[in-house]
Amino acid sequence: MELAAQKEGWSLTEMAQNVARDIHDGAYVNLGIGMPEMVAGFIPEGREVIYHTENGLLGMGAVAASGSEDPELVNAGKKYVTAIPGAAYFHHADSFAMIRGGHIDICVLGAYQVSQEGDLANWSTGNPEDIPAVGGAMDLVAGVPSVFVITKHCTKSGEAKIVKECNYPLTGKKVVSRIYTDLAIIDVQNEKLFVREMAPGVTFESLQQQTGAEIHLIQEMEGHDKKE
Amino acid sequence: MELAAQKEGWSLTEMAQNVARDIHDGAYVNLGIGMPEMVAGFIPEGREVIYHTENGLLGMGAVAASGSEDPELVNAGKKYVTAIPGAAYFHHADSFAMIRGGHIDICVLGAYQVSQEGDLANWSTGNPEDIPAVGGAMDLVAGVPSVFVITKHCTKSGEAKIVKECNYPLTGKKVVSRIYTDLAIIDVQNEKLFVREMAPGVTFESLQQQTGAEIHLIQEMEGHDKKE
Amino acid sequence: MINKIVESAAEAVAGIFDGATVMISGFGEAGSPVELIHALVDQRAKNLTVVSNNAGSGHVGLAALIENRQVSKIICSFPRTTISVVFPEMYRRGEIELELVPQGTLAERIRAGGAGIPAFYTPTSVNTPLAEGKEVRRFNGRDYVLEHAIKADFSLVKCHMADKYGNLVYNKTARNFGPVMCMAAKTTIVQARKIVELGEIDPECVVTPGIFVHRIVEVSNPADESKLVAEERRYPWN
Amino acid sequence: MINKIVESAAEAVAGIFDGATVMISGFGEAGSPVELIHALVDQRAKNLTVVSNNAGSGHVGLAALIENRQVSKIICSFPRTTISVVFPEMYRRGEIELELVPQGTLAERIRAGGAGIPAFYTPTSVNTPLAEGKEVRRFNGRDYVLEHAIKADFSLVKCHMADKYGNLVYNKTARNFGPVMCMAAKTTIVQARKIVELGEIDPECVVTPGIFVHRIVEVSNPADESKLVAEERRYPWN
Numbered sequence: 001m002e003l004a005a006q007k008e009g010w011s012l013t014e015m016a017q018n019v020a021r022d023i024h025d026g027a028y029v030n031l032g033i034g035m036p037e038m039v040a041g042f043i044p045e046g047r048e049v050i051y052h053t054e055n056g057l058l059g060m061g062a063v064a065a066s067g068s069e070d071p072e073l074v075n076a077g078k079k080y081v082t083a084i085p086g087a088a089y090f091h092h093a094d095s096f097a098m099i100r101g102g103h104i105d106i107c108v109l110g111a112y113q114v115s116q117e118g119d120l121a122n123w124s125t126g127n128p129e130d131i132p133a134v135g136g137a138m139d140l141v142a143g144v145p146s147v148f149v150i151t152k153h154c155t156k157s158g159e160a161k162i163v164k165e166c167n168y169p170l171t172g173k174k175v176v177s178r179i180y181t182d183l184a185i186i187d188v189q190n191e192k193l194f195v196r197e198m199a200p201g202v203t204f205e206s207l208q209q210q211t212g213a214e215i216h217l218i219q220e221m222e223g224h225d226k227k228e
Numbered sequence: 229m230e231l232a233a234q235k236e237g238w239s240l241t242e243m244a245q246n247v248a249r250d251i252h253d254g255a256y257v258n259l260g261i262g263m264p265e266m267v268a269g270f271i272p273e274g275r276e277v278i279y280h281t282e283n284g285l286l287g288m289g290a291v292a293a294s295g296s297e298d299p300e301l302v303n304a305g306k307k308y309v310t311a312i313p314g315a316a317y318f319h320h321a322d323s324f325a326m327i328r329g330g331h332i333d334i335c336v337l338g339a340y341q342v343s344q345e346g347d348l349a350n351w352s353t354g355n356p357e358d359i360p361a362v363g364g365a366m367d368l369v370a371g372v373p374s375v376f377v378i379t380k381h382c383t384k385s386g387e388a389k390i391v392k393e394c395n396y397p398l399t400g401k402k403v404v405s406r407i408y409t410d411l412a413i414i415d416v417q418n419e420k421l422f423v424r425e426m427a428p429g430v431t432f433e434s435l436q437q438q439t440g441a442e443i444h445l446i447q448e449m450e451g452h453d454k455k456e
Numbered sequence: 457m458i459n460k461i462v463e464s465a466a467e468a469v470a471g472i473f474d475g476a477t478v479m480i481s482g483f484g485e486a487g488s489p490v491e492l493i494h495a496l497v498d499q500r501a502k503n504l505t506v507v508s509n510n511a512g513s514g515h516v517g518l519a520a521l522i523e524n525r526q527v528s529k530i531i532c533s534f535p536r537t538t539i540s541v542v543f544p545e546m547y548r549r550g551e552i553e554l555e556l557v558p559q560g561t562l563a564e565r566i567r568a569g570g571a572g573i574p575a576f577y578t579p580t581s582v583n584t585p586l587a588e589g590k591e592v593r594r595f596n597g598r599d600y601v602l603e604h605a606i607k608a609d610f611s612l613v614k615c616h617m618a619d620k621y622g623n624l625v626y627n628k629t630a631r632n633f634g635p636v637m638c639m640a641a642k643t644t645i646v647q648a649r650k651i652v653e654l655g656e657i658d659p660e661c662v663v664t665p666g667i668f669v670h671r672i673v674e675v676s677n678p679a680d681e682s683k684l685v686a687e688e689r690r691y692p693w694n
Numbered sequence: 695m696i697n698k699i700v701e702s703a704a705e706a707v708a709g710i711f712d713g714a715t716v717m718i719s720g721f722g723e724a725g726s727p728v729e730l731i732h733a734l735v736d737q738r739a740k741n742l743t744v745v746s747n748n749a750g751s752g753h754v755g756l757a758a759l760i761e762n763r764q765v766s767k768i769i770c771s772f773p774r775t776t777i778s779v780v781f782p783e784m785y786r787r788g789e790i791e792l793e794l795v796p797q798g799t800l801a802e803r804i805r806a807g808g809a810g811i812p813a814f815y816t817p818t819s820v821n822t823p824l825a826e827g828k829e830v831r832r833f834n835g836r837d838y839v840l841e842h843a844i845k846a847d848f849s850l851v852k853c854h855m856a857d858k859y860g861n862l863v864y865n866k867t868a869r870n871f872g873p874v875m876c877m878a879a880k881t882t883i884v885q886a887r888k889i890v891e892l893g894e895i896d897p898e899c900v901v902t903p904g905i906f907v908h909r910i911v912e913v914s915n916p917a918d919e920s921k922l923v924a925e926e927r928r929y930p931w932n
Contacts, residue, residue: 026458028667048457050621050667054797055721056867058665059621071724071918072868078722078775085655086621088662089866091873091901092721092747093571093805096798100572100818101639103667124823131782132794133774134824139798142817143572173821254696256905276695278859278905282559283483284629286903287859299486299680300630306484306537313893314859316900317628319635319663320483320509321567321809324560325877328580328810331905352585359544360556361536362586367560370579371810401583564811573802574833576814595812595842604833625898660863661899 008206009153009182010199017042018197019108019150019180023049027105028098030054030140033077035150036108052104054136056095059087076136099136100143107144109137111151111179113166116213118176118188120149121168134171141172153181153210160212162186162193183207186215194221237381237410238427245270246425247336247378247408251277255333256326258282258368261305263378264336280332282364284323287315304364327364328371335372337365339379339407341394344441346404346416348377349396362399369400381409381438388440390414390421411435414443422449459620460672461651465495468645468673472501472610479566479611479637480508480518484537485681487630489614489647490517492673494691496612502526507566507606509559509633511535511543514685519543520692527552531606533559539685558586561603563636568605570639570668575604611641614678615664618648619655622669623662631663638668647675697858698910699889703733706883706911710739710848717804717849717875718746718756722775723919725868727852727885728755730911732929734850740764745804745844747797747871749773749781752923757781758930765790769844771797777923796824799841801874806843808877808906813842849879852916853902856886857893860907861900869901876906885913 010018012035020042023029030052031037040062043049051060053075060075061082069080083089098104113121120141123134141147151161162179178196179186184207185197193215198207208215218224238246240263248270251257258280259265268290271277279288281303288303289310297308311317326332341349348369351362369375379389390407406424407414412435413424421443426435436443446452462468469492472478478496482488497520506527511534512519519542521527535543535554546552557565558580568576577600581587591602613634616627624646626634638644651674700706707730710716716734720726735758744765749772750757757780759765773781773792784790795803796818806814815838819825829840851872854865862884864872876882889912 046457050458052667053867055724056870058667059659070866071920073866074722074724075867078724083659083866085653086619086623086666087659088623088665089659089864089869090662090665091869092797092801092871093874094665096801097567097571097639098665098667100798100802100816101570102572103570103639129786131774131785132792133772134794134796135772136797138796138822138824139818142820143798170822274695278696280905281629283486284632286905287897298628299682301628302484302486303629306486311628311897313891314857314861314904315897316861316903317626317631317897318900318903319631320559320563320633321636322903324563325805325809326903326905328560328564328578329808329877330810331808331877357548359536359547360554361534362556362558363534364559366558366584366586367580370582371560398584564809568814571802573814573816574836574838576806576811578811598812600812628898658899660866660901661896663898 008201012038015150015180015182018185019148020044023106028052028103030104030107030144032107032109034110036110037077039108052098054095054099056090056092057083057087059084096139099139102143102145104144106146106148107140108148108150109140111149111161112168114149114162114176114179115166116164116193117191118174119166120171120176121166123171124169126169137171141175146177147175148178148180149176150180153183160210163212183210187218187221189221192216194218236429240266243378243408243410246413247376248272251334256280256331258332258335258372260335260337263338265305267336280326282323282327284318284320285311285315287312324367327367330371330373332372334374334376335368336376336378337368339377339389340396342377342390342404342407343394344392344421345419346402347394348399348404349394351399352397354397365399369403374405375403376406376408377404378408381411388438391440411438415446415449417449420444422446460622460670461620462671462673465491465647465673465675466498468492468671469495469499472496472499474501475503476501476609477505477507479608479641480506481613481632481634481637483509483629483632485513487614487632487634488517488681489612490679490681491675492612492645492647493517493521497521497524497691503528505529505531507531507608509533509562510537511540513537513539514688515542515690516684517681520690522546522552529553529555531555531557533557533562556586563633565603565606566636566640569607570636573605575602577601578603606640608641609643611637611644613637613644613646615646615648617650617652617657618646618672619652619657621654622666622672623657624664624669625657625661626663635664638664643670644668645671647673647678649676649678650674698860698908699858700909700911703729703885703911703913704736706730706909707733707737710734710737712739713741714739714847715743715745717846717879718744719851719870719872719875721747721867721870723751725852725870725872726755726919727850728917728919729913730850730883730885731755731759735759735762735929741766743767743769745769745846747771747800748775749778751775751777752926753780753928754922755919758928760784760790767791767793769793769795771795771800794824801871803841803844804874804878807845808874811843813840815839816841844878846879847881849875849882851875851882851884853884853886855888855890855895856884856910857890857895859892860904860910861895862902862907863895863899864901873902876902881908882906883909885911885916887914887916888912
């Protein structure tokens with residue numbers, strides 16, 4: 001962690017570690033494609049987490065070793081994976097019953113934008129030239145109680161991704177619980193953004209500057225003292 | 229068959245034979261509790277029929293031999309049964325998906341009353357002292373394309389069970405395809421009753437007398453010539 | 457670390473509270489979690505709403521729970537059997553409420569509860585007394601009735617084998633309502649004839665994935681409820 | 695007597711008519727019935743509506759069917775992959791219609807089609823562009839959107855083992871949409887890696903009971919579609 005202080009903000013690895021730290025022992029977790037997949041590598045010792053992949057596997061293990069890939073054992077990102085002892089296969093309707101029915105505890109997703117109310121936009125740029133594709137994102141945000149977003153705080157061109165209101169097409173409204181960026185960890189509660197933690201070297205003021213919506217100190221969150 | 233002519237009408241065995249004759253090779257069939265269960269014994273040679281029992285078995289075999297009953301292998305009537313090679317077990321929601329989804333070809337049910345429009349009453353006498361119980365009857369008549377009723381033509385006290393309009397609570401409206409009684413086989417089509425066949429010694433006039441709704445000769449059925 | 461195994465039926469049913477909705481698996485005696493139900497009799501939670509296909513036979517299992525006056529309402533498809541005495545008598549005396557639901561609608565409402573579907577349309581029961589007061593709507597020229605999901609606080613389920621993650625397989629037609637009831641409860645409590653090591657259940661053959669199960673107790677020689685009924689046993693044991 | 699086995703993929707897809715709705719199993723390449731799809735390319739039925747999670751990769755399988763201009767509309771959740779070229783190009787040129795459906799809603803609509811449920815409510819897509827024009831209704835204080843069943847004239851499904859009754863088991867995550875698609879078609883056509891004798895599939899482990907299956911063809915060494923894509927193969931074979 002000390003090394004990261006050399007430049008402003010957390011590395012990708014640290015961001016994944018931050019998410020992993022908040023995944024409780026025994027949790028059923030669905031990790032989105034891309035950055036979210038990294039989280040699995042950093043679950044603290046002593047915790048057992050069961051991974052769900054929406055294409056029909058509970059108890060997903062590590063990525064398959066080179067040479068032992070099975071084309072009929074893939075994750076939602078179509079990567080070759082493995083299954084742990086105690087895994088179960090099932091069909092798509094049963095898989096999304098787990099998601100929609102609230103049985104998955106936590107999902108971790110990427111984002112184009114998150115609003116201060118917890119709206120998430122992560123499936124479409126709205127560009128008519130792009131091929132629209134939604135996959136399971138809308139089901140996940142509608143069904144999973146804790147939706148964690150992991151994302152760079154700003155776009156490559158420096159625009160805020162955490163905004164007052166999303167202008168990309170929504171994946172879901174008021175669905176995000178917590179946002180993990182390279183600069184901070186932010187809770188969404190009662191349509192407001194509360195900063196839980198900031199990366200070394202980040203100040204509240206600089207964070208506010210890089211955020212498109214008003215942020216608050218976690219201490220201002222209702223019932224914060226009781227909960228922590 | 230000759231013996232039956234000694235008294236008016238068909239015996240129970242002959243009624244079951246009549247139903248069995250109309251079950252095609254390869255049919256998926258659900259047999260109701262009681263009289264309908266007899267049908268399985270009379271499927272003509274050379275035909276293979278697969279029995280569904282709504283409590284989660286496709287490929288139900290014969291009743292279990294004495295001494296080899298398994299309390300966890302029962303039919304819908306809670307009788308101890310067996311399973312054939314090629315059977316499959318499944319849960320109740322899947323079982324009724326087969327029924328409601330139109331996958332079972334034929335069901336055979338008993339009746340309190342059948343109306344000339346094909347309405348069926350077979351689950352409740354309407355007597356407030358009786359404990360109401362419906363089971364799977366309403367699902368079967370709603371989902372199965374061919375609903376065959378097997379019943380005595382009249383009640384023990386001589387009242388017609390085939391009526392203009394049911395006065396018992398309905399199981400389903402316009403659901404019965406064909407009625408097999410001790411006196412006749414009657415098709416329900418376009419809200420009319422057409423007599424396909426009469427038991428030896430039964431005349432159209434005596435049949436009409438014992439029926440609470442107008443009956444017609446099968447020759448009067450629209451498109452009858454083309455279909456037979 | 458994940459271990460859903462508890463040591464006794466009493467521990468398994470701990471925390472079932474007065475007024476809870478409790479689903480109970482089984483089609484008649486097949487699949488009925490007799491030992492868990494008896495533990496619930498001992499536990500004495502009352503004013504329960506029970507969701508089960510039947511209403512119990514003789515004086516054991518669900519019938520014993522009803523006879524012990526712990527059940528104020530039952531949601532089922534077939535409360536009447538040749539050997540049910542407790543429910544009919546209490547029902548006639550107006551001492552227990554009945555919501556009668558067609559069997560397939562019952563199974564689908566429970567599945568919907570587990571699958572996050574609040575309501576669906578079905579052709580079953582249209583134009584019958586069981587559709588009275590319900591919304592009817594036409595799709596493609598046919599009428600359907602709107603039915604709502606059923607969820608439970610607890611499910612009591614019997615299975616054949618389980619592992620500590622809660623993966624389950626069942627035995628023959630004792631499977632019946634078990635899988636959907638596991639899905640539809642906040643806390644799913646299972647009695648298994650045998651608890652096996654992780655990986656011993658083929659992942660292709662798991663019927664209920666562990667995510668739907670919260671507590672498992674091994675009951676290696678479960679009573680045959682139909683035998684208890686035939687022997688006219690009563691619980692608490694006579 | 696019941697024997698659903700046919701001798702060739704060509705025989706299996708016989709009778710698929712112009713304008714038919716065809717479901718195709720698979721999640722990307724896993725579970726995609728490549729040989730059946732190629733038989734359908736040869737068979738030339740056109741103006742098809744295809745229901746499938748994806749829209750094909752490279753120039754084989756579903757992509758080949760689309761490239762051969764047999765598909766006028768596709769209902770799917772994720773038509774875009776890094777290796778899909780055919781669909782994106784035709785879509786941009788306005789030569790193929792797309793109905794985009796969230797993955798879980800797609801699976802549930804197909805199951806509903808097979809289970810005789812004409813419509814259901816779901817929380818998925820509420821307040822998003824994919825709910826536009828759809829009925830929204832509140833249950834217990836939360837909004838849900840009404841979704842309708844999807845049925846098909848034909849389903850093309852890949853499985854692992856089958857018997858002549860049509861009982862099926864699948865392999866790992868190649869199961870995906872297969873079981874629900876088997877339920878939802880008037881004629882379900884299956885390619886199995888292996889056809890076994892009746893009774894060889896444990897009745898407790900059957901995933902798709904034979905009642906949902908109409909034609910089975912053994913394809914003992916099915917192509918690995920991802921390999922074909924990587925090798926830049928085209929169907930009809932280049």
